[in-house]
Amino acid sequence: MNKKLSENMRDHLYAIDAGLLEDPLGQSLDLVYRCGVTDDFTRDLLKGRIHNHVLEMEKHGPFHRPRKLTQGDFYQGFDIKGQEIRFPVDWLNEPKLTIGTTGSGKTTLARYEILMLAPFFSLGKLSAWLFDFRKTEFGALQPYLARLEKHLNIITGRKMKLNPLQVPCSVEPISYASNLSDALVRVWEVPPVASLLLSQSIIQLYRTFGVLDGGQHYPTMFDLHSVIRKNTGSNSQARNAVLVRLETLLISVGNVLAYRKGWDVHELSKLSINFQFNDITEKDQNLFLSVLLLHAFMSRVAQSRSNAKMNLLIYCDEASRLVNSSDTSVSQFIGLIRGTGIGLNLSNQTADISRSILSNTPNKILGRCASATDYDVMGASMGLTAEQKQWLKIHLKKPGMFLASLGQAVHPFLFTVPNLNFKQSDFTVDRSFPELDRLPIVPAPEFSNWTTFAQPEVVVETTSSPLERQSEGTDATQLTLSPDEIRYLKEVVKTPKKPISYYPPRIQMGTGHALKIRKALISKGFIKLEKVQQSPGRGRPSNIVVPTSLAHDAVSALQGEC
Ligand SMILES: Nc1ncnc2c1ncn2[C@@H]1O[C@H](COP(=O)(O)OP(=O)(O)OP(=O)(O)O)[C@@H](O)[C@H]1O
Numbered sequence: 350m351n352k353k354l355s356e357n358m359r360d361h362l363y364a365i366d367a368g369l370l371e372d373p374l375g376q377s378l379d380l381v382y383r384c385g386v387t388d389d390f391t392r393d394l395l396k397g398r399i400h401n402h403v404l405e406m407e408k409h410g411p412f413h414r415p416r417k418l419t420q421g422d423f424y425q426g427f428d429i430k431g432q433e434i435r436f437p438v439d440w441l442n443e444p445k446l447t448i449g450t451t452g453s454g455k456t457t458l459a460r461y462e463i464l465m466l467a468p469f470f471s472l473g474k475l476s477a478w479l480f481d482f483r484k485t486e487f488g489a490l491q492p493y494l495a496r497l498e499k500h501l502n503i504i505t506g507r508k509m510k511l512n513p514l515q516v517p518c519s520v521e522p523i524s525y526a527s528n529l530s531d532a533l534v535r536v537w538e539v540p541p542v543a544s545l546l547l548s549q550s551i552i553q554l555y556r557t558f559g560v561l562d563g564g565q566h567y568p569t570m571f572d573l574h575s576v577i578r579k580n581t582g583s584n585s586q587a588r589n590a591v592l593v594r595l596e597t598l599l600i601s602v603g604n605v606l607a608y609r610k611g612w613d614v615h616e617l618s619k620l621s622i623n624f625q626f627n628d629i630t631e632k633d634q635n636l637f638l639s640v641l642l643l644h645a646f647m648s649r650v651a652q653s654r655s656n657a658k659m660n661l662l663i664y665c666d667e668a669s670r671l672v673n674s675s676d677t678s679v680s681q682f683i684g685l686i687r688g689t690g691i692g693l694n695l696s697n698q699t700a701d702i703s704r705s706i707l708s709n710t711p712n713k714i715l716g717r718c719a720s721a722t723d724y725d726v727m728g729a730s731m732g733l734t735a736e737q738k739q740w741l742k743i744h745l746k747k748p749g750m751f752l753a754s755l756g757q758a759v760h761p762f763l764f765t766v767p768n769l770n771f772k773q774s775d776f777t778v779d780r781s782f783p784e785l786d787r788l789p790i791v792p793a794p795e796f797s798n799w800t801t802f803a804q805p806e807v808v809v810e811t812t813s814s815p816l817e818r819q820s821e822g823t824d825a826t827q828l829t830l831s832p833d834e835i836r837y838l839k840e841v842v843k844t845p846k847k848p849i850s851y852y853p854p855r856i857q858m859g860t861g862h863a864l865k866i867r868k869a870l871i872s873k874g875f876i877k878l879e880k881v882q883q884s885p886g887r888g889r890p891s892n893i894v895v896p897t898s899l900a901h902d903a904v905s906a907l908q909g910e911c
């Protein structure tokens with residue numbers, strides 16, 4: 350505070366800042382001080398208030414009580430004196446991040462918030478998407494919401510009906526293709542160059558299927574796999590990486606994706622749904638979430654819904670995989686999602702999260718943490734003083750007690766929520782979802798028995814060059830390998846993951862020639878090098894040779910020929 354200010358002015362400013370002048374007497378004091386007509390009596394009144402406030406802070410921590418947060422339809426819990434904290438529901442229309450160690454009460458807090466918001470749930474006005482990634486904890490809300498006559502649909506990852514290539518309503522197919530390609534690259538962690546391959550392939554499919562002309566007969570991820578597999582002229586590293594991811598996806602959740610038209614995400618966003626994704630892999634969870642968010646987000650932007658009223662509330666509990674790198678889809682979306690009517694809530698056990706999530710979550714909640722670093726990281730992003738951080742490290746110990754810093758509130762404040770003792774044994778979860786079953790879909794039964802992709806044909810190179818062979822009419826989709834490449838490849842498949850020096854003597858090949866062969870096999874996508882530490886903690890890591898799935902298929906195809 351400015352030292353040149355008089356004591357009166359300092360007291361006055363302190364009292365305003367601490368919210369000590371909100372009541373009628375406080376407002377009179379405020380007026381008197383503003384007019385500069387103070388006397389001993391008014392000074393004593395104000396100093397008495399400041400004195401009590403300082404004592405209270407000594408006792409309850411260096412945080413202001415949220416005295417102004419007494420109005421609005423959303424109940425956040427109770428302040429340290431047991432007073433209700435309320436504010437407008439619209440404050441949740443900005444991304445929120447909750448951090449707290451295991452057992453700090455994050456899930457209980459989320460469930461409490463959802464129950465507080467439940468009275469507002471109604472078709473098309475406000476609905477909730479609750480994502481369970483590891484445990485299945487939001488399902489317990491179903492019977493409690495039912496008492497309020499609100500239906501929570503519970504759906505597992507494997508029961509979804511989704512076509513990621515379906516274009517969201519009002520969105521241009523080409524713009525969607527490039528956004529989806531970027532999202533797939535991030536979810537699958539494939540080289541960025543794969544984005545071009547993906548978007549070109551998707552646009553090619555849209556053209557073939559008439560989607561660019563407004564058609565709604567959509568290609569599927571199976572069609573995408575087939576197009577990319579045939580595209581042998583593309584960057585082989587990107588192509589192989591994408592093929593491996595696509596095959597893994599289609600094998601694990603092919604039944605979910607065997608739809609020309611899956612559930613329309615715009616319609617899904619009108620329903621309250623608990624997505625129990627603990628039955629699918631993290632990559633598939635991330636993909637489904639990204640597709641759902643991308644659709645919800647892009648169709649809203651296309652309909653120019655900026656600064657819209659919040660009508661979709663999303664809770665992602667245990668979102669560690671989604672928040673810990675700046676390259677996840679959520680990290681990319683979060684900067685854009687504000688103002689589109691989507692209230693996104695993420696929770697995580699540690700503050701080890703991407704900068705973009707930290708900077709783009711105006712609402713932050715901090716519970717008990719297990720490491721001082723988490724208090725420091727969150728403290729810095731919530732604008733806490735050193736004294737406040739230190740206090741939290743020592744005193745924020747109880748489950749259910751949190752510090753909130755809201756984009757629309759002036760000061761961070763402490764609050765508690767009651768423990769909700771949901772007993773799983775007290776109810777049976779209704780896993781039917783008639784509301785979703787009513788949504789129109791178009792199955793693609795031709796893919797229902799898709800198990801794995803066909804073996805690639807391997808052409809053994811003899812004398813002619815690849816160009817000559819193409820001009821002779823050889824199928825351009827075939828993969829070509831020279832006899833030496835085949836010898837090298839067979840040895841790698843037989844004894845994989847050995848250092849590069851291991852192979853040349855085994856196949857009686859000179860080191861120089863083996864180097865050339867190895868480079869050719871890497872560029873064709875049959876093998877890759879991985880660094881491993883041979884003796885722990887000492888020396889430089891050495892390169893080992895790893896066959897890709899393409900190598901296995903090529904070698905089994907060759908054995909079939911023999
Ligand atoms: N508001 C509360 N008041 C008192 N105890 C609570 C409160 N919230 C949670 N607890 C206690 O803490 C336990 C863990 O709560 P919860 O599952 O919400 O934590 P969590 O942060 O989600 O943990 P995890 O990260 O492991 O999922 C609860 O079983 C309950 O006993």
Ligand SMILES: [Mg+2]
Nearest residue numbers: 455456457666
């Ligand atoms: Mg939890």
